[in-house]
Amino acid sequence: MPRGQQASTLTGQLRVAVRSGSLRAGTRLPATRTLAADLGVSRGVVVRAYEQLVAEGYLNARQGSATEVAAVPDLPQPRPQPDPRPPSNPGLPAGTTFPRAAWTRSAARALAQLPDADLGYGHPAGHRRLRFELSAYLGRVRALLAPPERILVVNGFAQAARLVADVLRERGLTAIGVEDPGSKGLRDQLTRAGLTCVPVPVDGQGVRVEVLERSTLRAVVVTPAHQFPTGVVTSPDRRHALLRWARDTDGLVLEDDYDAEFRYDRTPVGALQGLGPDVVIYGGSVSKTLAPGLRIGWLVVPEHLVAAFTDAKYAIDLATGTIEQVTLADFLASGEMDRHIRRMATHYRTRRDRLVTAIVTHLPGWEVTGTAAGLHLLLRPPPHLDEHDLAALAQRCGLDARPLRDYALRKRDRPGLVIGYGHRHPDALAKAVTELGRSLR
Numbered sequence: 457m458p459r460g461q462q463a464s465t466l467t468g469q470l471r472v473a474v475r476s477g478s479l480r481a482g483t484r485l486p487a488t489r490t491l492a493a494d495l496g497v498s499r500g501v502v503v504r505a506y507e508q509l510v511a512e513g514y515l516n517a518r519q520g521s522a523t524e525v526a527a528v529p530d531l532p533q534p535r536p537q538p539d540p541r542p543p544s545n546p547g548l549p550a551g552t553t554f555p556r557a558a559w560t561r562s563a564a565r566a567l568a569q570l571p572d573a574d575l576g577y578g579h580p581a582g583h584r585r586l587r588f589e590l591s592a593y594l595g596r597v598r599a600l601l602a603p604p605e606r607i608l609v610v611n612g613f614a615q616a617a618r619l620v621a622d623v624l625r626e627r628g629l630t631a632i633g634v635e636d637p638g639s640k641g642l643r644d645q646l647t648r649a650g651l652t653c654v655p656v657p658v659d660g661q662g663v664r665v666e667v668l669e670r671s672t673l674r675a676v677v678v679t680p681a682h683q684f685p686t687g688v689v690t691s692p693d694r695r696h697a698l699l700r701w702a703r704d705t706d707g708l709v710l711e712d713d714y715d716a717e718f719r720y721d722r723t724p725v726g727a728l729q730g731l732g733p734d735v736v737i738y739g740g741s742v743s744k745t746l747a748p749g750l751r752i753g754w755l756v757v758p759e760h761l762v763a764a765f766t767d768a769k770y771a772i773d774l775a776t777g778t779i780e781q782v783t784l785a786d787f788l789a790s791g792e793m794d795r796h797i798r799r800m801a802t803h804y805r806t807r808r809d810r811l812v813t814a815i816v817t818h819l820p821g822w823e824v825t826g827t828a829a830g831l832h833l834l835l836r837p838p839p840h841l842d843e844h845d846l847a848a849l850a851q852r853c854g855l856d857a858r859p860l861r862d863y864a865l866r867k868r869d870r871p872g873l874v875i876g877y878g879h880r881h882p883d884a885l886a887k888a889v890t891e892l893g894r895s896l897r
């Protein structure tokens with residue numbers, strides 16, 4: 457073994473012995489010559505190890521006396537911990553169908569074409585190539601008015617929400633309206649970022665704008681394409697009312713377009729931002745179309761807010777990783793994203809259809825509400841049943857089920873179960889519902 461490596465091995469062993477307490481504070485270490493002879497290494501190896509550990513503070517060396525173990529604070533011994541469970545989420549896409557080969561091809565191509573200069577700190581608003589591709593994609597697929605210079609690349613919608621909170625607070629706003637029921641994760645993010653979340657109820661047409669009009673709110677976050685978790689699509693009247701409210705109050709609407717690419721009964725309805733690019737901050741991500749683990753998303757913001765958002769993003773983490781960004785740009789440009797979405801829409805539709813058919817067959821009296829879209833649905837059991845007990849039973853039967861109460865801020869009259877089906881096999885869904893029906897009988 458080369459000497460450098462011998463020295464670093466010995467350094468590591470002594471460091472562990474000091475940290476673990478097997479070499480206690482004040483213990484005198486053997487003279488370098490003695491230890492070297494014992495270990496069968498050259499003296500220089502031991503000298504280097506001692507010097508390194510003196511520099512790090514694990515050993516004390518005084519001229520003319522032996523090297524001693526320094527007093528190191530009693531550190532708790534690391535114990536193996538199970539991985540923390542990822543946040544619970546009914547909208548998970550199917551991990552097994554991630555387009556690994558196509559993504560790898562895009563990554564290889566993108567990296568090969570990336571100029572060396574682009575491996576420095578990236579632009580906080582995102583790599584120009586991805587902003588350009590997103591502009592075309594969002595215009596084509598979601599009917600957005602999104603020139604590249606109004607787009608910011610972020611680490612998922614979660615970071616988009618954080619940036620929105622930062623920019624709103626800077627402008628003196630302290631509260632934001634949130635849909636009730638709505639995403640608990642989003643509420644938590646906004647609250648942690650210093651905003652007060654004010655519940656605004658949702659009905660069969662979307663968020664109730666007349667409640668907003670009676671409030672002092674000047675910002676609201678909505679999911680118009682497919683309300684989370686009720687599945688309601690915001691009606692045309694409500695869309696216009698929401699934009700009118702924003703314009704009349706100098707307010708802002710944060711549009712969370714989380715799973716809008718997946719609509720099974722018709723072409724997805726275009727984004728609200730297309731009607732109100734002056735008052736809508738649009739956010740989306742690849743978490744439903746590709747995988748949440750990629751942590752890539754985007755914001756499209758009104759022109760007058762571009763600088764504020766760019767500064768906020770820079771302040772948080774300088775920029776999103778360039779290699780992932782250019783990979784996604786290539787994935788979009790090569791048409792792989794469109795192919796993947798088409799393929800996945802067929803998969804998800806099959807899953808939803810199997811789930812709904814099983815519900816109709818085995819759970820008479822239960823109602824599936826919301827639009828045929830996305831990766832989850834809302835199920836309404838008969839009113840006398842307790843949704844908490846039902847969710848636990850449904851989970852035991854193999855469904856990804858959560859009580860609607862988990863998403864609601866105010867008490868609700870009717871029970872509901874939010875069922876995620878995107879990441880479950882159609883046969884497993886049918887089997888789980890059959891089992892649930894049998895258990896209830």
Ligand SMILES: Cc1ncc(COP(=O)(O)O)c(C=O)c1O
Nearest residue numbers: 547612613614639684714741743
């Ligand atoms: C309502 C809602 N919005 C947005 C997202 C996506 O968040 P992100 O892009 O940070 O993964 C989710 C994810 O589950 C969601 O449920």
